[in-house]
Amino acid sequence: EEEILxxxxxxxxxxxxxxxxxxxxxxxxxxxxxxxxxxxxxxAFERHKKFxxxxxxYYGGKMADFNRVTANDKTDYDVLxxxxxxxxxxEDEEDMTWEKELAKKYYDKLFKEYCIADLSRFKENKFxxxxxxxxxxxxxxxxxxxxNKRCENQEGLKSWEVNFAYVEQGEKRNALVxxxxxxxxxxxxxxxxxxxxxxxxxxxxxxxxxxxxLSHKKKKRRKSSSSHSKxxxxxxxxxxxxxxxxxxxxxxxxxxxxxxxxxxxQSEADHWRGPAPVVEExxx
Numbered sequence: 001e002e003e004i005l006x007x008x009x010x011x012x013x014x015x016x017x018x019x020x021x022x023x024x025x026x027x028x029x030x031x032x033x034x035x036x037x038x039x040x041x042x043x044a045f046e047r048h049k050k051f052x053x054x055x056x057x058y059y060g061g062k063m064a065d066f067n068r069v070t071a072n073d074k075t076d077y078d079v080l081x082x083x084x085x086x087x088x089x090x091e092d093e094e095d096m097t098w099e100k101e102l103a104k105k106y107y108d109k110l111f112k113e114y115c116i117a118d119l120s121r122f123k124e125n126k127f128x129x130x131x132x133x134x135x136x137x138x139x140x141x142x143x144x145x146x147x148n149k150r151c152e153n154q155e156g157l158k159s160w161e162v163n164f165a166y167v168e169q170g171e172k173r174n175a176l177v178x179x180x181x182x183x184x185x186x187x188x189x190x191x192x193x194x195x196x197x198x199x200x201x202x203x204x205x206x207x208x209x210x211x212x213x214l215s216h217k218k219k220k221r222r223k224s225s226s227s228h229s230k231x232x233x234x235x236x237x238x239x240x241x242x243x244x245x246x247x248x249x250x251x252x253x254x255x256x257x258x259x260x261x262x263x264x265x266q267s268e269a270d271h272w273r274g275p276a277p278v279v280e281e282x283x284x
Contacts, residue, residue, distance in 0.1 A: 080106055086129075086168060087175055109134065114142040115164075115179045118149050122188040129164050129177050146182040153182035159198035160189060 039047060052066055083103035085092055093104070110131035118128035132142050139145070146153045157180045164175045178198065181189060189195055 076102065079103070086131075086164075086166060087173070111137050113178070114147060115177045116142050116149055117147050117179050117181070117185075117189070119185055119188045120150070122191050125192045127162070127164075127189070129162075129179070143180060146185055147179040148181060148185040148188075151182060151185055153184070156183050157181065158183070158186050160186065161196045161198055162189070 039050075042050065052063075055061075056063065079099045080103055083099045085103065085107060088104060088107055092100075096104070110133065112131050114132060115129040116132055116136065121127070136142055141147075141152075144154060144157075145151075146157065159178060159180050161176060161178050164177045166173055166175070
């Protein structure tokens with residue numbers, strides 16, 4: 001009856017208070033919602049720093065305890081310096097690790113026609129050589145510009161072949177490399193003894209020699225083919241002569257047979273020309 005008689009704007013006589021546990025759960029729910037929104041707004045590094053700070057506040061300690069030891073850290077450049085090869089051999093590709101695979105992948109990207117030289121210690125007869133990268137090939141460094149690392153001269157370039165002796169991974173190796181240098185850098189390269197110069201005439205002479213060899217081979221082939229054709233012709237002539245001789249021999253007995261048949265043919269013709277001649281027998 002009280003609910004029926006209660007007016008909509010009328011307040012209860014005794015207001016009910018929520019239970020304490022319900023109040024705490026609602027507060028925790030609201031706090032968790034705010035904390036989740038705050039963590040989502042942070043990036044990974046800031047979130048990590050917040051968790052570390054909360055850990056130190058709760059358990060105690062120092063921030064230095066969380067610093068990582070960077071003494072043994074290696075970058076890709078350090079890995080390349082340790083595992084790089086000037087020339088890779090089949091023996092070097094055995095037992096490949098990820099460091100060696102990285103160095104081999106870098107080696108495959110280099111261009112190995114001309115070298116870049118370091119001539120800073122030319123008076124000690126010590127030189128450094130390395131292969132060209134893609135950017136250096138595009139810019140013409142080492143081919144249309146001087147191959148010295150600290151020179152950009154483009155006039156009077158000469159090509160040189162150098163026997164590069166070096167020590168790699170505790171092993172002595174040799175490699176014949178080619179580089180192009182300006183006159184000043186060529187003087188530095190040949191400071192102690194003259195190197196071998198590569199000239200364009202040598203290439204033309206090699207080409208002419210190769211052409212001569214090819215022409216000589218062609219002449220030999222022509223001679224052999226002509227001699228072979230002559231032999232074939234002689235064989236054919238011999239076959240023809242032997243066949244003609246056999247035909248003559250076969251024709252000769254035919255002629256004899258015809259000659260032997262001719263008198264019989266004539267006697268038969270004389271027999272039919274007239275009556276048979278009368279032969280008179282002489283009496284004794």
